[in-house]
Amino acid sequence: MSNGNEFTLLKQRRFLPFFITQFLGAFNDNVFKNALIILIAFQAAATDPARANLLINLCAGLFVLPFFLFSATAGQLSDKYEKSRYIRWVKLLEIIIMIGAAAGFILHNVSLLIGLLFLMGWQSTLFGPVKYSIMPQHLKPEELVGGNAWIEMGTNMAILLGTLLGGLLIAQQQGAAWVAGAVVVLAVLGYLSSRAIPQAPPAAPDLKINWNPATETWRILKFTYQNFTVFQSVLGISWFWFVGSVYLAQLPNFTKLILGGGEHVVTLLLMLFAIGIGIGSLLCERLSGRMVEIGLVPFGSIGLTVFGVDLFFAAPAPPAAGAELLGMLAFLAQAGSGRVVADIVLIGIFGGIFIVPLYALVQQRSDPAHLSRVIAGNNVLNAIFMVAAALIAVLLLDQGLSIPQLLLVMAIFNAAVAVYIFTLVPEFLMRFIVWxxxxxxxxxxxxxxxxxxxxxxxxxxxxxxxxxxxxxxxxxxxxxxxxxxxxxxxxxxxxxxxxxxxxxxxxxxxxxxxxxxxxxxxxxxxxxxxxxxxxxxxxxxxxxxxxxxxxxxxxxxxxxxxxxxxxxxxxxxxxxxxxxxxxxxxxxxxxxxxxxxxxxxxxxxxxxxxxxxxxxxxxxxxxxxxxx
Missing domain, CATH: 3.40.1130.10 (Glycerol-3-phosphate (1)-acyltransferase)
Structure with a gap:
């Protein structure tokens, strides 16, 4: 096999500048988004708590909405144009949006910031297809797993660190000014790193752009369905985001209401979950022997189910009403907390093992001339699944399920969906048995x-x-x-x-x-x-x-x-x-x-x-x- 491992990619110009660019983009998104949410929570909640809740939920919806509206167009643009130049266009757009965001933070103009959050979601949508379609052009087939592992690890860490930094900066004196400076600096750094990305020739330079988002979205979804194995892989990726979004959304209340932990415990568990995904992603390189080993997908799915179920049994009885929330050290000192922590980390690890081979398989099995549009179709389905996850979680909680029971239902659903996918595409199960x-x-x-x-x-x-x-x-x-x-x-x-x-x-x-x-x-x-x-x-x-x-x-x-x-x-x-x-x-x-x-x-x-x-x-x- 080729010399080296996934760590050697970070020494290569064909990967490192792209990795830094996408990391800074995800990092900046979350600095901006979390700072805005906290600003709304403290500014609007002081006068109108109901309006604050409305605006916070509006922010979440507005950031996801562009993935429905513009993914199809983004996929076409990424296939039509030379990819390194296209990335630089997208990063220049980020600088323009963040200059507007800086003005919004300094002026404390929430309406302007919410509008710019929608534009930031649009910019992220434009970047989404090229994020995965450029890698097969710069990486060897045996490097795809390692490349995807770094991207998944980097994205999750960027989301976590960006969320933490956004909250930390906005809480400072003159916090709005600190956030304003940070988002502009991060956007400029992202553009500078993008200038070092090597050229990647256009996959379909003669493509005629269909600017109608509705018809083109339907078209790329039908196109994604044409390759059955690729489509089932896309469904598997979307299912991961379904389950993952439920876990992440419920983790704060699970920590507060069930574990009795405060904000620092929430941060700890979020960090452990992100680190787990990073570990699992990088483990794929070693477990797969530097090839796209789809046999790891059932392995990851089994782990998600087993430790999701165990988290239900590890959850303690809820603390008494009015009990003081625990700090990080007090929580870790409690009996049973080690099992909860282990379950959170292992859910993350097996999530990484589950998701990385699926992305690599989509890249490997898709027609290179249409890969960006397949990724765009994947992004649309991801958004649909995440919205559905939020609605189902609200419905089940409204029906009287506790948060641990909701997480148990997700683990059982995961097992059922896995059996369904592996029955339709027995190659996954076959490769798992071989592995x-x-x-x-x-x-x-x-x-x-x-x-x-x-x-x-x-x-x-x-x-x-x-x-x-x-x-x-x-x-x-x-x-x-x-x-x-x-x-x-x-x-x-x-x-x-x-x-x-x-x-x-x-x-x-x-x-x-x-x-x-x-x-x-x-x-x-x-x-x-x-x-x-x-x-x-x-x-x-x-x-x-x-x-x-x-x-x-x-x-x-x-x-x-x-x-x-x-x-x-x-x-x-x-x-x-x-x-x-x-x-x-x-x-x-x-x-x-x-x-x-x-x-x-x-x-x-x-x-x-x-x-x-x-x-x-x-x-x-x-x-x-x-x-x-």
Whole structure:
């Protein structure tokens, strides 16, 4: 695999200036928004509390409204124009809006500030599609997970820190002036950092802009639906924002009414939640092996449900009426607080694990010419889901549910939605099973994966040591691999679901069942004609002694019918595992090794005119070396 990890991206000009730009944008949004809300709360509440509540809720609605109105236009603009220049236009717009906001804070003109908050939501809407569509142009496929991890971590930390700074500044003497200076300085810094973003050519320079937001929004939603896996991923992202918005909205009252904590405890829990999402996002890089591993999505969903349910049981009885609110240290010293804190952090961690692969999958599987518009459709659905979450939460609380009961309902809903999505797109569940089986049983290292082309047909050939071989290769490779395998292995319980979902091809010998054999060759030819990758174990059976047997001529028959490059690869370290024949019958003895080191080594492609059985076996033997 490529050298480095997600931290090396922060040293690269192709990522760091963009990361700083988007971080400062989210940071500035929340400095402005929270300072405005506090200003309203103290200025308007002193004379008319009802009006203050109305204005605060109006602020929340006005900031989200542009995502409904302008996301479709933003997606088109991001696809049509060179992206680094487009980002600079958007950041210049932020400076203009923040200069107006500075005047509004200094003059204490709440009406002006509320209008500018709507414009700030519009500016954020314009930035939304390019935020995710520029990354595939600057990052390698194996860097997408790391890039998305940093963006999710940075966004959540920017929201938290911006909220804290906005509240801190507006509370100072001459606080309005401090906020006015801060929002302008942050906007200017964001523009300066955007000037260092490398160019990203337009995806659709000839696109004709449809300025009608209603028709274009409907159009991009239909377009997003065309790729079923991408659409289900978008629904998964929107569902995350549904659940996350409920947790964040209820956390202040949960802290005050259930935990008996004061403002500092709210800040602590918000910070822990954001840190958890950051940790989970960055963990994706390590857990996925630097590839878009959608098997992590069910893992994240399970964690969200388990610790969401546990938070309900960890919640203490509400404090007595009139009891003094606890400070941070007093709260942490209470019995049971550690469990609540752990649940909040773990919900954040598994949320990060859930969301990062979904964003990376949308980027990887979408047509590059339409990616910004797909992201725009995602932003529209996110806004719809968050508004629906707020309405449902209000309705359930109005029906008499307590806040812990509401959070329990969200955890149960999460489990139900996960089952629904994974039933519709079994690839998620299949990859999860593969990820669990491979990572629990082995410590896997892969080298040379860059030799597998990102697109176009190819055949991979590999030595056959154990029943886990196909799963190990599938788990390592970014592209789906359609393995040809013995029909009896194909029918093994549990593994059969994985193989069917992965599009594996059952095969039998001509003596055993010639019809299965002919169907297998026809299906392989069909896969290759469609530009897919097919996997073959040319030995035709599991190794009896750990050595690589003769390669059968079936691989030559495949290449003669459909000439494509053949990529040799070798598995090391699987001989002697529970799934090999080292000790006689496969899975016939008690496992003697756990979490052993194994390796997949991929060699350079062999052109079809040279791809003989003998040459391919020679290459695989060289790749495997002395470690069976």
């Amino acid at each position: 669990i089986l491979v990572n629990i049983g082995y410590r896997l290292k892969a080298r040379g994966l860059e030799h597998i082309p990102d697109e176009g047909p190819a055949v991979v050939v590999c030595n056959h040591v154990s029943y886990m071989d196909a799963l190990v290769v599938i788990g390592c490779c970014r592209r789906p691999i359609r393995f040809v395998m013995d029909h009896q292995i194909f029918r093994i319980p549990l593994l059969s679901f994985v193989f069917r979902t992965a599009g594996a091809v059952p095969i039998a010998s001509a003596r055993e069942n010639p019809e299965i054999l002919d169907r297998a060759y026809d299906r392989v030819a069909h896969y290759l004609a469609d530009g897919e990758v097919v996997g073959i174990f040319p030995e035709g059976r599991l190794s009896q002694d750990g050595e690589i047997g003769l390669f059968k001529t079936g691989i030559e028959r495949i290449i003669q019918r459909t000439p494509v490059p053949v990529i040799p690869m070798a598995l090391r370290g699987l001989w002697g595992s529970f799934f090999s024949r080292r000790y006689g019958k496969v899975m016939g003895a008690f496992p003697r090794r756990f979490w052993s080191r194994i390796e997949l080594v991929v060699g350079e492609p062999v052109p079809p005119e040279r791809a003989t059985s003998a040459l391919l076996r020679e290459r695989v033997v060289e790749l495997r070396g002395d470690r069976p």
